[in-house]
Amino acid sequence: MDKFTTHTGTGLPLRRSNVDTDQIIPAVYLKRVTKSGFEDGLFAAWRNDPDFVLNQPEFRQATILVPGPDFGTGSSREHAVWALQNYGFKVVIGSRFGDIFRGNSGKAGLLIAVVTQDVVEQLWKLIETNPATEITVDLAERRILAGGEIDVIFDIDDYTRWRLLEGLDDIGLTLRRAEDIDAYEAGRPAFKPRTLPAHTAS
Amino acid sequence: MASTAGRTLSEKIWDAHVVPGAEGGAEGAGHGAPDLLYIDLHLVHEVTSPQAFDGLRQAGRPVRRPDLTLATEDHNTPTVDIDKPIADPVSRTQVETLRRNAEEFGIRIHSLGDLDQGIVHIIGPQLGLTQPGLTVVCGDSHTSTHGAFGAIAFGIGTSEVEHVLATQTLPQARPKTMAVNVTGELPAGVTAKDIVLALIAQVGTGGGQGHIVEYRGPAIEALSMEGRMTICNMSIEWGAKAGLIAPDETTFAYLEGRPHAPQGADWDAAVDYWRTLRTDDDAVFDREVELDASTLTPFVTWGTNPGQGVPLGSSVPNPDSFIDESDRVAATNALRYMGLEAGTPMRRIAVDTVFLGSCTNGRIEDLRAAADVIKGHQVADSVRMLVVPGSARVRLQAEAEGLDIVFKEAGAEWRAAGCSMCLGMNPDQLAPGERSASTSNRNFEGRQGKGGRTHLVSPLVAAATAVKGTLAAPADL
Ligand code: SF4
Secondary structure, three states: OOOOEEEEEEEEOOOOOOOHHHHHOOOHHOOOOOOOOHHHOOOHHHHOOOOHHHHHHHHHHOEEEEEEOOOOEEOOHHHHHHHHHHHHHEEEEEOOOHHHHHHHHHHHEEEEOOOHHHHHHHHHHHHHHOOOOOOOEEOOOOOEOOOOOOOEEHHHHHHHHHHHHHHHHHHHHHHHHHHHHHHHHHOOOOOOOOOOOOOOOO | OOOOOOOOOHHHHHHEEEOOOOOOOHHHHHHHHOOEEEEOOEEEEOOOOHHHHHHHHHOOOOOOOOHEEEEEEEEOOOOOOOOOOOOOOHHHHHHHHHHHHHHHOOEEOOOOOOOOOEHHHHHHHHOOOOOOEEEEEEEOOOHHHHHOOOOOEEEEOOHHHOOOEEEEEEEEEEOOEEEEEEEEOOOOOOHHHHHHHHHHHHHHOOOOOOOEEEOOOOOHHHOOOOHHHHHHHHHHHOOOOOEEOOOOHHEEEEOOOOOOOOOOOHHHHHHHHHOOOOOOOOOOEEEEEEEEEEEEEOEOOOOOOOOEEEEOOOHHHHHHHHOOOOHHHHHHHHHHHOOOOOOOOOOHHHHOOEEOOHHHHHHHHHHHHHHHHHOOOOOOOOOEEEEOOHHHHHHHHHHOOOOHHHHHHHEEOOOOOHHHHHHOOOOOOOOOEEEEEOOOOOOOOOOOOOOEEEEEEHHHHHHHHHHOOOOOOOOOO
């Protein structure tokens, strides 16, 4: 995974709450077996509407998504994160997120910056007034700077921040603990189920 | 004394699965490293796994514990002509990819046509693999279903699927704890589905975020395992990390004799352990929520998230009645999408399709309850009804009991097992503007097909609605 330190770009205001992962990418787009090419499915149902914010030319270059509360609830599909990344988003700034979506983002390198809904409202106003407003998200400082008007600290858990800053592979980190895992496994009770050998009803 | 306070059920299970030592090794220790949780059972399906297996291949990593892993095909498999190759080439590729990966990595798989194939959350319990005190994960948010057995069970993303395949563990921050106390006795004709729909309407779709929820109280203890699974299934619909129910005699009776249940001395040792899986009397939850089951009536949704629900006897709410600005906007958008007018009695809403199935309500008990209502009636001419058993064995059992005949004689379609119209990844979809009464768990925009409109209901309401053609309870027939 690439290291994430700071990102500067423009924002896309998505004035909707409860945007679940079915809206971010509908199920019919989930049939690929790769991690790329999901940008076509991003917000697919809304993309047909010429008024949808993603279709506005002034927001074409946006790399920072600013949705309403409870973004990414619902299905566990990591495709939602890939679709946002494939489209070009690097950061999502919002007040509340679905837990699985937030976890998936941290693994895949999409930065989720949590702020209060007041800050989201300020950002929306700023971006809508001037879509070219530069927003800087500084992970080391946990800081968001926008248009000379906003300067706030955002929330992210320490461990995800550290991994993103260092660009560390989660699996690699855990595999360093193979001995701990071996020791734990040795103490598991015998009655715990196993899928193999397979038993089925007679 | 706070320091000697007891532990909740979820804390006991969590603690028993933390691998001692610091995650990320010495390097990770100073960075707020989460617990490293050992995973007892990992369920895999075709949609969220291909990229995970690819990751393993690229890194040259094996699956650490194939014997704690089980795969099945459910999300995009067809429910007709299952003996023929899957018609949609992209779906077929995904299913074939899973089969190849299972073979390459030595994982047990139940493929389409196999007697143990079915929705991943139905076959785990059915095989007796889902047991009290386990940690269970799957790349699917409704993994919370397995919590009904007193397990910590939650959905994960594809990166985490890869992590579990490679290490049989997951780094996880310890969630907060919550109790949902369901008191009173459930009135006749009111089901587990109504409890959970009413609960979500009360607490909101974000109400459980960051918490593992324990459902408890007399109304929960009185439920069958099927009913408990229905409730735990929908934990994710109010944002909870997981939902669980303390195991008891009902749980043990369900498990005993199942193919993977412990046997002989192991069974005794297991039951002794399972009996300890209770929240201590002096344990303190971070939050508690109360619900009185005796006040409940059949519950249905009117909007586009599972929290937008009302009793069947009431009307589509007016968006202005919501205090919160974002709730008002959400309600306005939902009514527009659903093509509904505020003030319309729910019972006046006509549906085109009734879907009986899914991991929420696709078990044998659900089919029996619906068949009981439908027996001697006809599905309304204006309605198509799809009955999709949750697993191949549920289908066989239902056929052995003659339920398929009841449904077919009433004019419903009797299908093969899978997720089907719950998410519309296979050809079972709503057309744009089409309205359904569905026993599944999500009424999101487009969930059952682009432009489709979903009302979430219990199996009893689904069956009565199929007969009436408008949202209805069995008492209306
Ligand atoms: S039945 Fe529906 S909710 Fe359950 S696993 Fe399948 S798609 Fe997901």
